[in-house]
Amino acid sequence: MKTLSRRYSLGMKLEELQHFLEQHEKCLVLYARQWCNTPEDVVQEALMELVRKQLDPVQNTAWVYVVVRNKAVSVARRSTKQKPMAGQDCEPWFESNTGDAIDAHAAQLHLQELDESIREVLVLKLWSGLSFEEIAPLAQCSKSEAHRRYQQGLELLRKKMGLL
Amino acid sequence: MNNDFENKLSALTPTSQSINRDALFFELGEQQKKPNRLVSAFLAGAIAASVPWLLLTQVKSQKIETSPSPSAPSLVLLEPAKSEPYSFLTYRKVFEATNDLPSLHYVEASAQVETLSDIQKEFSLYHQ
Numbered sequence: 001m002k003t004l005s006r007r008y009s010l011g012m013k014l015e016e017l018q019h020f021l022e023q024h025e026k027c028l029v030l031y032a033r034q035w036c037n038t039p040e041d042v043v044q045e046a047l048m049e050l051v052r053k054q055l056d057p058v059q060n061t062a063w064v065y066v067v068v069r070n071k072a073v074s075v076a077r078r079s080t081k082q083k084p085m086a087g088q089d090c091e092p093w094f095e096s097n098t099g100d101a102i103d104a105h106a107a108q109l110h111l112q113e114l115d116e117s118i119r120e121v122l123v124l125k126l127w128s129g130l131s132f133e134e135i136a137p138l139a140q141c142s143k144s145e146a147h148r149r150y151q152q153g154l155e156l157l158r159k160k161m162g163l164l
Numbered sequence: 165m166n167n168d169f170e171n172k173l174s175a176l177t178p179t180s181q182s183i184n185r186d187a188l189f190f191e192l193g194e195q196q197k198k199p200n201r202l203v204s205a206f207l208a209g210a211i212a213a214s215v216p217w218l219l220l221t222q223v224k225s226q227k228i229e230t231s232p233s234p235s236a237p238s239l240v241l242l243e244p245a246k247s248e249p250y251s252f253l254t255y256r257k258v259f260e261a262t263n264d265l266p267s268l269h270y271v272e273a274s275a276q277v278e279t280l281s282d283i284q285k286e287f288s289l290y291h292q
Contacts, residue, residue: 017192021185030178044183051191094176101172126174158169 020057027128035072
């Protein structure tokens with residue numbers, strides 16, 4: 001029997017989407033913030049695309065990050081025609097809690113001083129929890145290069161924060 | 165030592181004004197109501213041959229060839245485009261924009277169709 005039609009969607013359950021949002025929403029916003037100053041809008045659009053395509057959010061986590069990155073870069077280019085920004089963002093990147101072992105504002109400032117390629121890997125690894133295998137295509141480098149950038153980023157941050 | 169530093173850093177919580185989750189959940193509900201199958205070009209041809217009393221409206225690469233008779237029903241066949249299939253939503257948007265199809269019928273093919281009678285049966289559900 002010949003199959004003449006095919007399902008192009010995997011279907012998505014509400015609980016899966018909710019769980020995905022709990023886990024990744026803030027991280028995606030932080031990631032988009034690396035390039036543009038309307039990160040929530042970018043993430044909203046990307047997630048809407050995910051829903052419309054009926055893709056499984058868990059199996060397509062890396063895809064969502066790719067879409068967010070592309071949209072954020074595109075927005076930055078359209079809106080300023082300047083180098084994609086991160087250092088000019090006045091919005092706080094992290095919630096400031098008195099119990100934090102590291103000062104949120106200082107961490108943001110030092111992250112902003114890092115090279116974009118290094119900062120991107122740090123954000124994806126530390127806050128999004130992606131593996132180097134998932135980070136490599138996003139950062140457009142090899143897995144080992146992603147690892148190297150991560151280690152270098154940590155060292156630079158520690159030095160900047162006087163923790164060496 | 166790096167591990168400790170990593171843990172401290174990752175403990176920082178990224179800020180975010182919440183995105184509009186209601187809009188996402190609403191869209192999810194809308195998507196799940198829609199048929200999610202495509203009709204192949206072969207099936208389109210088969211329907212055209214077996215149901216000649218219908219005027220066919222074919223959709224190819226978002227170009228719409230409308231029915232020559234405005235009073236006749238139009239059958240809309242969805243075809244996959246290259247690597248990425250179009251969704252019903254995409255087409256609906258196009259149709260809403262044109263707003264010139266008098267009678268629109270979306271046809272959803274069964275997962276398995278092998279004879280013309282299967283096709284007719286399938287279609288009759290949408291055209292009684």
